[in-house]
Amino acid sequence: MPTPEPRLLPWPAAAAGLDAPARLRHLVAGALRTGRPLAAWREPGAAHPQLLVARSLEAAYTGLPPALDAGAPAGFAFFPFRDSDHYPALFLPADVRYDPARPDAVAVAPAARELLPNIAAWLALPTPAELAWHHSPQPAPHAATEAEYTRLVRRGVAAIEAKEVLKVVSSRAARRPLPPGFDPLAAFDLLGAKYPQAFVSLVSVPGVGTWLGATPEVLAEVTADGHFRTVALAATQPATAAASPQTAIWRQKEIEEQALVARYIVNCFKQLRLREYHETGPRTVVAGQLLHLRTDFEVDLRAVPSPASLGTDMLRLLHPTSAVGGMPKGAALEFLRRHEGYDRAYYSGFLGPVNVAAPGVARLFVNLRCLQVRAHEAILYAGTGLTVDSDPEREWQETEMKLQTVAAVLG
Ligand SMILES: C=C(O[C@@H]1C=C(C(=O)O)C=C[C@H]1O)C(=O)O
Numbered sequence: 001m002p003t004p005e006p007r008l009l010p011w012p013a014a015a016a017g018l019d020a021p022a023r024l025r026h027l028v029a030g031a032l033r034t035g036r037p038l039a040a041w042r043e044p045g046a047a048h049p050q051l052l053v054a055r056s057l058e059a060a061y062t063g064l065p066p067a068l069d070a071g072a073p074a075g076f077a078f079f080p081f082r083d084s085d086h087y088p089a090l091f092l093p094a095d096v097r098y099d100p101a102r103p104d105a106v107a108v109a110p111a112a113r114e115l116l117p118n119i120a121a122w123l124a125l126p127t128p129a130e131l132a133w134h135h136s137p138q139p140a141p142h143a144a145t146e147a148e149y150t151r152l153v154r155r156g157v158a159a160i161e162a163k164e165v166l167k168v169v170s171s172r173a174a175r176r177p178l179p180p181g182f183d184p185l186a187a188f189d190l191l192g193a194k195y196p197q198a199f200v201s202l203v204s205v206p207g208v209g210t211w212l213g214a215t216p217e218v219l220a221e222v223t224a225d226g227h228f229r230t231v232a233l234a235a236t237q238p239a240t241a242a243a244s245p246q247t248a249i250w251r252q253k254e255i256e257e258q259a260l261v262a263r264y265i266v267n268c269f270k271q272l273r274l275r276e277y278h279e280t281g282p283r284t285v286v287a288g289q290l291l292h293l294r295t296d297f298e299v300d301l302r303a304v305p306s307p308a309s310l311g312t313d314m315l316r317l318l319h320p321t322s323a324v325g326g327m328p329k330g331a332a333l334e335f336l337r338r339h340e341g342y343d344r345a346y347y348s349g350f351l352g353p354v355n356v357a358a359p360g361v362a363r364l365f366v367n368l369r370c371l372q373v374r375a376h377e378a379i380l381y382a383g384t385g386l387t388v389d390s391d392p393e394r395e396w397q398e399t400e401m402k403l404q405t406v407a408a409v410l411g
Contacts, residue, residue, distance in 0.1 A: 006097070008105040009116065012124045020100035022127070024051050025185055027098050027106065030122030032132045037092050037205040039076040040185075041353065042192040043363060044199055049192065052076050052356065053096040055112040057206050062091040065319065068222050068311030070360030074109075077364060078203050078211075078351045081320055081344040082333075086138050090205060094356050133184055135375055136209030141342040143379075144172040148341070149399065150392035153384075155339050160388045167260050168326035168335050170395070171383025173342050174403055177376065179411040184373055187212055187409035194408060195288055199365040201351055211346050213370030214405055216287030219318060219350045222311045222362045228299040230314065232262035232282070234323050234385050235293040236398050245284040248291050253389040258282055258293040261385075264322040265297055272313055276303045288369070288405040311362060324348035324366060324383065345372065347381035369405040380406055 011018075015026060024040070031038040031053040037060050042049040052075070054060045066077045074094040080087040095112035096119060106123070108116055144152065149172050156168045188202040191214040198214040221229040235254035237243055262282070269277055281295035301307035325348075326332025352364040372379040382402035384395045 006107040006109045007113065007116065009108055009119060009123070010105050012120065014124045014126070018127075020048070020103040021189070023103055024049065024098060024100055025131075026123070026127045027051060027053065027096070028185060029127050029131050030119070030125070031096075032134070032204065033128070034118070034122065035206050037090070037208075038203070039078065039092050039351075040188060040202045041076070042188075042200040044197045048100040049188070049200075050353070050356070051098040052092060052094050052353070054092040055095040055115055059095070059111075060090045060092045060205065062089050065089070065312070065315050066091050066354045066362075068220065068315060068354060068362045069308045070355065071308075072355055074355035074359075076203070076351070076353050076356070078205070078346065079319070079349040080346050081324070081348045084343070086136070087208065087343070087345040090208070091354075092205075097356070131183075131185070133210045133373060134204045134206045134208065136345075136372065137207065140175060140374060140377065140379055141173040141345070143175045144341065146396050149396050152339055152341070153386060153390055153392040153395045156335065156386040157388060157390050159335055160386065165331045165335055166327045167257065167322060167385060167387060168332045169322075169324050169383050169385045170336070170340060171344060171348065171381060172399055173347075174380045174382075176378050176380060176407065176410055178373070178378055182373075182410075184210060184212060190409050191406070195405070198287065198369070199352065199363070201367075201370075203351065210373040211367070211370055212373060212406065212409070213367055214288070215365045215368045215370065216285070216292065217323065217366040217368055219321070219352075219364045219366045220311060220315045220362065221364065222301070222360060224358055224361050226301045226307070228301055228311050228314065230265060230297050230318065232258060232265050232295040232297070232323065233285075233292050234258035234261045236384070236401070237291050238401055239286055239289055239291050243291060245286055245291060248284045250284075250293060253387050254293065257385050257387050258295070260327055261321065261323045262295045264327055265318070268314060268317040269297075269299075271317060272310065274299065274304060274310070276300070290401060290405070315364065319350055320348060321366065323385065324368070326385075344381065346370070348383065369402060371406045378410060
């Protein structure tokens with residue numbers, strides 16, 4: 001059965017003078033004012049951001065990862081590292097959409113038809129000077145001191161030495177004051193301009209909170225031309241005049257750490273009895289001021305026995321990957337649950353649009369280099385992959401460097 005087309009709602013006379021970014025802000029203001037979840041995102045290399053508003057919070061709750069096939073609903077996935085009551089797995093249905101490349105109309109999906117008069121009413125109001133961003137009612141997570149974090153790293157190394165785990169990715173939260181007049185949408189634009197190759201996002205959900213990020217890591221992509229893609233991203237060093245992607249030198253520890261992540265992905269393919277995949281790399285890639293090692297994996301879906309379910313099956317096997325949890329998965333996650341000392345919430349979960357650009361097109365990213373916006377402060381998150389040779393002081397420095405990516409919007 002063909003999906004009914006969305007209704008295109010033209011902008012009212014009141015919004016006639018607004019340019020495309022001002023129209024996006026106007027729609028965001030309306031969504032926030034009426035307590036609706038929203039997601040704005042800018043895909044790597046894209047000229048414009050996209051905006052999606054869900055008709056209600058209830059419509060966004062989900063227990064399961066999204067299905068990556070053409071027949072599944074369209075929306076924006078926002079998944080925590082670990083599912084919990086405070087930070088639920090969300091899939092924001094694509095009820096109301098705005099694409100600044102097509103600035104003349106707002107698209108309203110059939111499921112949200114009854115909202116049409118309501119939306120027409122917010123569009124006709126002036127944009128408020130201050131937007132009412134949603135904040136999490138949860139207390140701020142514990143922010144580890146340097147002494148606490150280096151202790152966690154030493155524990156991780158001891159667990160590797162004791163062969164409890166092969167690799168574990170420890171992480172921490174850091175609290176920073178918000179600069180006066182902090183504007184999450186302006187920060188979103190700034191992240192987009194600063195990191196053209198990142199997936200830049202701004203998600204705000206009632207009762208859950210507001211998150212901003214600029215991640216370099218693809219989790220699972222299904223392309224319009226029928227390919228599945230994922231990456232093994234790991235190892236970190238600062239990009240400097242001496243260390244560019246062409247000249248960077250990697251230590252044995254870093255090469256092995258990234259190889260473990262690549263091996264993990266190959267094991268996922270094996271579990272699905274998939275033998276036909278292309279593997280490219282590892283090569284050095286730039287993410288903001290950092291360099292990482294990345295191997296790209298690609299599967300031609302025409303060549304696999306069950307193309308419709310491969311993306312969904314891989315997503316379920318991949319999350320959380322060994323780039324953010326560790327290996328073996330169960331033991332590494334148990335180590336983190338016992339020792340990490342805070343709730344990662346949506347950091348190192350995943351996010352992105354599914355079936356929004358077109359049916360069967362999905363782009364999910366690991367939620368790294370992100371922050372949570374609270375009333376007066378931002379919570380920033382970063383982690384580091386540990387191996388047997390990890391030096392606690394260096395790992396702390398590495399989290400400091402990773403925090404800089406989003407700290408750039410805090411002035
Ligand atoms: C965990 C993070 O990053 C991950 C860990 C990396 C590492 O251990 O070197 C590198 C890239 C990411 O896969 C983070 O940015 O918080």
